[in-house]
Amino acid sequence: MKSISSIQNPEIKDIAQLQTAKGRHTQNKFIAEGIRVCSTLIASNVKLVQIYATQANKDYVYALANEEKVTLVTEQVMNKISASASPSGILGVFAIPKRPEFKDLTQGLVLSQISDPGNMGTLIRTCIAMGVKTIVKIEGADIWSPKVVQATAGTIGQVNIFDISWAELVKNQGLLKLCALVVFGGQNPQEIDFTNTLMVVGNEANGIPAEWVDQCQEKLTLPMPGNTESLNAAIAGSIALYLAFNK
Secondary structure, three states: EEEEEEOOHHHHHHHHHHOHHHHHHHOOOEEEOHHHHHHHHHOOOOOEEEEEEEEEHHHHHHHOHHHHHEEEEEEHHHHHHHOOOOOEEEEEEEEEEOOOOEEEEEEEEEEOOOOOOOHHHHHHHHHHHOOOOOOOOOOOOOOOOOOEEEEOHHHHHHOOOEOOOOOHHHOOOOOOEEEEEOOOOOOOOOOOOOOOOEEOOOOOOOOOHHHHHOOOOEEEEOOOOOOOOOOOOOHHHHHHHHHHOOO
């Protein structure tokens, strides 16, 4: 079994670069941490490149991967490659899946300039809970960042991800409708037919660009009888997904 004890090891330096968007997209890989997240990704058939574990955690990873896919590392090395302030002692390196073809674009969620990785991950996890298989990511946070992957609890491997521009989406939406989630002026959920719909959730601070809203066939506003102006993007988007796709 391979083991690495030096933070100067070239392999370790490459993994550390996966904490950055440039490193991830140069190597076409991403990292995930913890037994639960890694096992969920592996079960979802996301390609495991290698899994790294400290001595105390080696028995856990043997249940996930063959010995040639396992590398033991010291605590110091784990701290170097981990994106977490408190590393779990288990870190997997996975290949970023290929972008699906537009013929596989189905009803689902459009993440429009979502900038907070936690919100992005939460919304993806909600999609999985609602049986939604399509995620369209337009600008915003890097969808393969460690914080997004962790917030999905590894379920990111269960959806088709289209990392594209708004123009590409509009050009290739086909018979799918775009439904913009807006704070004011949209229809009540009961008034909308969500069949073959892509729900568009916008940026936490600025919402969806006005030009993009105009290009959406439907506008949805969540009724809020309480005294508040708006909801957090992840909360509002999750409620909208539940109303649209919980059939």
